[in-house]
Amino acid sequence: MASMITQESCNKSFGGYQKVFSHYSSVLECRMKFAIYLPPQAEDGKCPLLYYLSGLTCTEQNFIQKAGAQRFASQHGFIVVAADTSPRGCNIPGEDEKWNVGTGASLYVDATQEPWCKHYRMYSYIVSELPAIIEQNFPVLPDRSSIFGHSMGGHGALLCALLNPGKYKSVSAFAPVCNSVKCAPFQEALRLYLGSDVHEQNKWNATELAKKYDGPPLNILIDQGMEDEFLQDLHPEEFTRACAESRISVVLNMREGYDHGYYFISSFIEHHFEYHAKFLK
Numbered sequence: 235m236a237s238m239i240t241q242e243s244c245n246k247s248f249g250g251y252q253k254v255f256s257h258y259s260s261v262l263e264c265r266m267k268f269a270i271y272l273p274p275q276a277e278d279g280k281c282p283l284l285y286y287l288s289g290l291t292c293t294e295q296n297f298i299q300k301a302g303a304q305r306f307a308s309q310h311g312f313i314v315v316a317a318d319t320s321p322r323g324c325n326i327p328g329e330d331e332k333w334n335v336g337t338g339a340s341l342y343v344d345a346t347q348e349p350w351c352k353h354y355r356m357y358s359y360i361v362s363e364l365p366a367i368i369e370q371n372f373p374v375l376p377d378r379s380s381i382f383g384h385s386m387g388g389h390g391a392l393l394c395a396l397l398n399p400g401k402y403k404s405v406s407a408f409a410p411v412c413n414s415v416k417c418a419p420f421q422e423a424l425r426l427y428l429g430s431d432v433h434e435q436n437k438w439n440a441t442e443l444a445k446k447y448d449g450p451p452l453n454i455l456i457d458q459g460m461e462d463e464f465l466q467d468l469h470p471e472e473f474t475r476a477c478a479e480s481r482i483s484v485v486l487n488m489r490e491g492y493d494h495g496y497y498f499i500s501s502f503i504e505h506h507f508e509y510h511a512k513f514l515k
């Protein structure tokens with residue numbers, strides 16, 4: 235059954251349109267929003283697709299307002315979908331009390347523990363439900379999608395690519411959480427969503443998944459600011475060592491002087507579009 239989407243906003247940008255839609259998610263059992271940039275090329279034909287996953291506390295708005303992505307999406311002719319970071323308004327006790335648990339902090343996993351497991355299934359939403367909605371409603375080229383993200387969303391992008399060999403042509407991340415169980419801000423939410431068993435938590439750990447990866451060649455780009463205030467929680471070097479053990483090609487750029495935020499992301503966004511263009515065109 236085709237799901238109904240409702241347009242919430244539409245702004246012309248670099249010859250294309252930056253839009254936001256809302257819809258009911260049957261996977262998350264709540265209403266959700268996503269942002270989509272439609273480049274001028276989408277008026278005449280189908281375009282490759284890039285998914286972007288944001289970090290803790292974000293909505294679908296942070297990336298579209300602060301990353302400066304529309305200029306490059308327009309140049310390359312990419313449709314770019316920016317998802318929200320969690321279900322919202324689910325009336326789970328404690329869901330709005332902390333910046334790193336509940337709303338804005340899904341960790342892009344499928345929760346297994348009550349009461350979170352009914353709604354907090356962002357992984358399934360990102361890899362299954364959202365792509366089906368995008369394909370039904372927008373002129374995207376089937377089999378030409380890639381994924382990228384920031385911080386918690388970088389972790390989410392790595393999870394989606396590592397758990398679905400061949401689904402995404404390429405994956406990139408800005409300052410991703412590379413070893414989720416070692417990330418202090420993640421620990422309470424990991425325990426609440428997945429329980430205390432580290433084996434269960436490691437099913438959603440990009441470094442552990444990279445060690446076991448056995449799919450077709452996977453290409454990963456990571457940019458990391460060296461003045462990032464969260465750097466001790468991110469472990470990018472450990473991730474690149476794990477990739478070396480598998481057949482995963484990873485480029486890690488350590489960027490001197492840059493911090494964790496959107497000044498850093500907007501400085502390297504063009505470079506990430508150029509990277510994905512090598513695999514999507």
Ligand SMILES: N[C@@H](CCC(=O)N[C@@H](CS)C(=O)NCC(=O)O)C(=O)O
Nearest residue numbers: 289290291292296333385386495496
């Ligand atoms: N505890 C902080 C940290 C949140 C944070 O830095 N979030 C990052 C992702 S990990 C972000 O993208 N924030 C939104 C923005 O910069 O627009 C807060 O809530 O103020």
